[in-house]
Amino acid sequence: MTPDHPRPHGSDQAAAADRTARITWSLIAEPSDAIAFAVCSVLGHAVALDLARRGEAATLLRELGGDLPTQASDPERGAPRARIDRAVERWAARLGRVDVERVREEARRRGIRQLTPQDGEWPELLEDLQETAPHCLWVQGPGHLDALLGPRTAALVGSRASTPYGEDTAATLASAFAAGGGTVVSGGAYGIDAAAHRGALAADGGATVAVLAGGLDRLYPRGNTQLLEEIGARHLLVSEAPPGTAPTRWRFLARNRLIAALSRATVVVEASWRSGALSTARLADELSRPVGAVPGPITSAASAGSHRLIRERGAVLITEPGDLLDLLPGGPAAGEGGFAVQDELDLLAPADRRVLDAVPPRSSTTGTRLADEVGFRPEEVEAALARLELLGLVECSAQRVRRARTTP
Amino acid sequence: MTPDHPRPHGSDQAAAADRTARITWSLIAEPSDAIAFAVCSVLGHAVALDLARRGEAATLLRELGGDLPTQASDPERGAPRARIDRAVERWAARLGRVDVERVREEARRRGIRQLTPQDGEWPELLEDLQETAPHCLWVQGPGHLDALLGPRTAALVGSRASTPYGEDTAATLASAFAAGGGTVVSGGAYGIDAAAHRGALAADGGATVAVLAGGLDRLYPRGNTQLLEEIGARHLLVSEAPPGTAPTRWRFLARNRLIAALSRATVVVEASWRSGALSTARLADELSRPVGAVPGPITSAASAGSHRLIRERGAVLITEPGDLLDLLPGGPAAGEGGFAVQDELDLLAPADRRVLDAVPPRSSTTGTRLADEVGFRPEEVEAALARLELLGLVECSAQRVRRARTTP
Numbered sequence: 001m002t003p004d005h006p007r008p009h010g011s012d013q014a015a016a017a018d019r020t021a022r023i024t025w026s027l028i029a030e031p032s033d034a035i036a037f038a039v040c041s042v043l044g045h046a047v048a049l050d051l052a053r054r055g056e057a058a059t060l061l062r063e064l065g066g067d068l069p070t071q072a073s074d075p076e077r078g079a080p081r082a083r084i085d086r087a088v089e090r091w092a093a094r095l096g097r098v099d100v101e102r103v104r105e106e107a108r109r110r111g112i113r114q115l116t117p118q119d120g121e122w123p124e125l126l127e128d129l130q131e132t133a134p135h136c137l138w139v140q141g142p143g144h145l146d147a148l149l150g151p152r153t154a155a156l157v158g159s160r161a162s163t164p165y166g167e168d169t170a171a172t173l174a175s176a177f178a179a180g181g182g183t184v185v186s187g188g189a190y191g192i193d194a195a196a197h198r199g200a201l202a203a204d205g206g207a208t209v210a211v212l213a214g215g216l217d218r219l220y221p222r223g224n225t226q227l228l229e230e231i232g233a234r235h236l237l238v239s240e241a242p243p244g245t246a247p248t249r250w251r252f253l254a255r256n257r258l259i260a261a262l263s264r265a266t267v268v269v270e271a272s273w274r275s276g277a278l279s280t281a282r283l284a285d286e287l288s289r290p291v292g293a294v295p296g297p298i299t300s301a302a303s304a305g306s307h308r309l310i311r312e313r314g315a316v317l318i319t320e321p322g323d324l325l326d327l328l329p330g331g332p333a334a335g336e337g338g339f340a341v342q343d344e345l346d347l348l349a350p351a352d353r354r355v356l357d358a359v360p361p362r363s364s365t366t367g368t369r370l371a372d373e374v375g376f377r378p379e380e381v382e383a384a385l386a387r388l389e390l391l392g393l394v395e396c397s398a399q400r401v402r403r404a405r406t407t408p
Numbered sequence: 409m410t411p412d413h414p415r416p417h418g419s420d421q422a423a424a425a426d427r428t429a430r431i432t433w434s435l436i437a438e439p440s441d442a443i444a445f446a447v448c449s450v451l452g453h454a455v456a457l458d459l460a461r462r463g464e465a466a467t468l469l470r471e472l473g474g475d476l477p478t479q480a481s482d483p484e485r486g487a488p489r490a491r492i493d494r495a496v497e498r499w500a501a502r503l504g505r506v507d508v509e510r511v512r513e514e515a516r517r518r519g520i521r522q523l524t525p526q527d528g529e530w531p532e533l534l535e536d537l538q539e540t541a542p543h544c545l546w547v548q549g550p551g552h553l554d555a556l557l558g559p560r561t562a563a564l565v566g567s568r569a570s571t572p573y574g575e576d577t578a579a580t581l582a583s584a585f586a587a588g589g590g591t592v593v594s595g596g597a598y599g600i601d602a603a604a605h606r607g608a609l610a611a612d613g614g615a616t617v618a619v620l621a622g623g624l625d626r627l628y629p630r631g632n633t634q635l636l637e638e639i640g641a642r643h644l645l646v647s648e649a650p651p652g653t654a655p656t657r658w659r660f661l662a663r664n665r666l667i668a669a670l671s672r673a674t675v676v677v678e679a680s681w682r683s684g685a686l687s688t689a690r691l692a693d694e695l696s697r698p699v700g701a702v703p704g705p706i707t708s709a710a711s712a713g714s715h716r717l718i719r720e721r722g723a724v725l726i727t728e729p730g731d732l733l734d735l736l737p738g739g740p741a742a743g744e745g746g747f748a749v750q751d752e753l754d755l756l757a758p759a760d761r762r763v764l765d766a767v768p769p770r771s772s773t774t775g776t777r778l779a780d781e782v783g784f785r786p787e788e789v790e791a792a793l794a795r796l797e798l799l800g801l802v803e804c805s806a807q808r809v810r811r812a813r814t815t816p
Contacts, residue, residue: 030783090783165705248781249765295703295715297573298727307703310718311725317718319706357657373656375438375498 014046015118020100021045022116023242025135027103028094031240031254034069034132035087041131053095057081057088107243112140112216121145128287129261134240140216143236148207152182154324155263155284157277158192158270163302166270167195169294173269174199176321178206185209185263187255188228188237190221192269192277197227201234211262212239213255214247238262253279260284265327267292267318271305278305281315290327292318348391351376355384356393356403364402422454423526428508429453430524431650433543435511436502439648439662442477442540443495449539461503465489465496515651520548520624529553536695537669542648548624551644556615560590562732563671563692565685566600566678571710574678575603577702581677582607584729586614593617593671595663596636596645598629600677600685605635609642619670620647621663622655646670661687668692673735675700675726679713686713689723698735700726756799759784763792764801764811772810 022045029036039048039060051060061068061084068080078086107114115122115137123146126133139145156174158166174184174196184200186193188210200208210231214220216239219228231237240258241251256279260266266284268291271277281291293315296303309315316327348356358373359365371381385401388394395404430453437444447456447468459468469476469492476488515522523530523545531554534541547553564582566574582592582604592608594601596618608616618639622628624647627636639645648666649659664687668674674692676699679685689699701723704711717723724735756764766781767773779789793809796802803812 086785089785093783165707169706250762250782294706295711295718295725297705298577298702299573303703304727307725307727310703311727311731317703317715317725319712319715319719323719354658374658375501377494377497 017046018044019114019116019118019136021049022136023104023114024049024095024098024100026138026240027098027100027242028091029135030250031134032250033087033090035084036091036135037131037133038064038069040135045135052088052091055088055092057084060084060088103242103244106217107138110140110217110243112138112243114138115145121147123149123262125149125264126261128289129257132257133261134258136240138216138239138242139236141232141236142234143207143209145209145236145238148183148209148236149185149262149264150181150183151264151330152177152180152325152328153185153262153264154182154328155185155259155266155280156192156196156269157186157259157266157280158196158268159272159275159277159302159305160189160191160193161272161302162191162195162270163296163300165296165300166192166294166302170195170269171199171202173267173294173318173321173324174208175203177324178203178208180321180325181206182324183207183209185211185259187252187259187280188212188220188224188231190223192271194224194227196269197231201227201230207235209236209238209262211255211259212237212247213241213251215239215241215243215245217243218246220247252276256280257283260287260289263289264329265290265292265324267294267324267327268306268309268315269294270296270300270302271309272301273304273308275305278309281309281313285313290316290329292316292323292327294318349384349387351380352384352387355381356388359394359401359403364400366399367401370401425454426452427522427524427526427544429457430544431512431522432457432503432506432508434546434648435506435508435650436499437543438658439542440658441495441498443492444499444543445539446472446477448543453543460496460499463496463500465492468492468496511650511652514625515546518548518625518651520546520651522546523553529555531557531670533557533672534669537665540665541669542666544648546624546647546650547644549640549644550642551615551617553617553644553646556591556617556644557593557670557672558589558591559672559738560585560588560733560736561593561670561672562590562736563593563667563674563688564600564604564677565594565667565674565688566604566676567680567683567685567710567713568597568599568601569680569710570599570603570678571704571708573704573708574600574702574710578603578677579607579610581675581702581726581729581732582616583611585732586611586616588729588733589614590732591615591617593619593667595660595667595688596620596628596632596639598631602632602635604677605639609635609638615643617644617646617670619663619667620645620655621649621659623647623649623651623653625651626654628655660684664688665691668695668697671697672737673698673700673732675702675732675735676714676717676723677702678704678708678710679717680709681712681716683713686717689717689721693721698724698737700724700731700735702726757792757795759788760792760795763789764796767802767809767811772808774807775809778809 025045042063068083121144156170170192178184178200184196186196197208200206216237219225259280260283266281268277268281284291293306293309310317354374358370367381371378385396389396392404395402433453450471476491529552564578578600586592586608592604594604605616608614624645627633667688668691674689676685676689692699701714701717718725762782766778775789779786793804797804800812803810
């Protein structure tokens, strides 16, 4: 937790004030509160908090140039002045209830630490979120967040209502990816998320990070408590929400932007038409991070969202662990491996290929018959057969020619 | 068979000579014989045949400007002169054996007719093949080939080694496509091809065309004889090869170019890494015809080729009959339908959506509690609830609010 790079502020007091202000904002503003992000990015967290606390709505609006960002969570559009008043009202109501020091003490007791841009552990990846970057992050576990999010960091996400096919796929991809030293980021939910975390935990090497929508003191969903505790014990749990925060639907949507931002690529394993995983993919795309999706049977509703991503949004089709590496920035070219047999036969001279094709699969023939069948001269067929025999594709005995058992 | 558009030649004799020459070329030259195509396109079939018959290799080479096209089936590259000599040698060997009139009589007896560009039934689609357009086509059945290949014509192809999933998919797509008045083109092979033909035959309306690699007098594979006979009895069988020709591997590859050329789009349902269906897709792409592929489980080798097409070759992912229509030139925009529920919720005002999300899925709550939870003022929540109730998404009774049973 000790800062290991130069601080943006001139003094320890300013740094401490900034940290306290960021923690306070994370206590009083929803992660979807665009007005809070706006005033903090313009004025800095400490000054913005001071003005909010003093109820100086007019000053805040003026500092924003008289205009406010549109805000998905704003109940009514209305005039900027009405909206800033409502925002200050919102914050004031919660400011009256929160005790920052008590929350920090409680977090410390639970081994939950706060990260702000002052800390070396603060991930550079979050810079892509610009002014909607979290006020602070709450993390728990032995892992160093920024160190965990190396070049091989991918989000594996998907539906809670998953199938055994999807869970096997998520676990297999995650395990292979982690075994190669990768970090698997996911949301700790039932279904695909849990399978991805479990696959990574089962691998020898690598790591997995769970990004939660609620406070780290109330692991959700309950059924994944043991899984999440293991992640917290071995790697890292992350949340934008302070301890005591209940996970709610719109916090999940805001959380999804963190999963996308904390990963260098996002892969949707199984997703129905309405899966939240699709929003994670959309947010990753908005951050210009590669998006992949795993196909499945077209008869499986659990794959409908994955197919939609590939068909309509240009997601890369993922079928094996190698594809996941290819998806990452600087990954090797796609499609390597698996082409072996194909290539071996493609490399044959056309004439040799044609002679090979004329050799019956299960019976034998003669060079003379082959010459007649393919319309070559006998010596041409003999030459082709000699080359094919060297490649182990045919067996020539006396006058008979047959395919080698190894021929596809 | 009577020509119903102006003939390219000045006289009936010339027309008859061209027809006879084209039939002769289809008897003596393999469909992969690029040199035969070259001399015929430069000199016309009759003149080229006459020179070939007289063994005037030097003249033929001179007419081609001294150079020959490269030819996949050519046993050796070698000098142009050596290659034209070999070609003339090849043709002479077969000219000595063939009896054109006997073949035509035999075909007539079997109800097999020959089509050349003189015939109105000759499909305009073949023009895209340019000089590798077939010398002539042999067809059998009540269908009028050019009329069958309307705007709704698609090839459905795939592996012989198919799975029940692939066969069901092929049959379902083909049936829906034919029911909409479409024509399903395929290769009459076991597996996906047969399932596609059967699906089309089962539909009320539409048609299906089988393009075969061998002569129409020897239906192949034998196990599909009944299916192919039904197609010949109700719609149309097509082959580039004259009666008496055995289907061989390289004739299948040449045949695939016809399947691609005779269809306005090609969809691969199931294909392994080495499936010939991939060559059909490649040829369709070379003709600038749209290519689609149906995904499947990544654990199914039978879908590996389809996934490869989508991942590496830009094939459009196909999951339902509507996607097939979208694939055709002038098809409606992709992705229509299926979005209903999604859209209904996306259309909600963000504030309404947020209030709805805060209503517990299985229990009830109160407006006051909602206001506190989402951070809105009570009157804002009341307004949102009123709108949600109108949409039938929540049920408000007295002070209690619960989700309507229909809410996803």
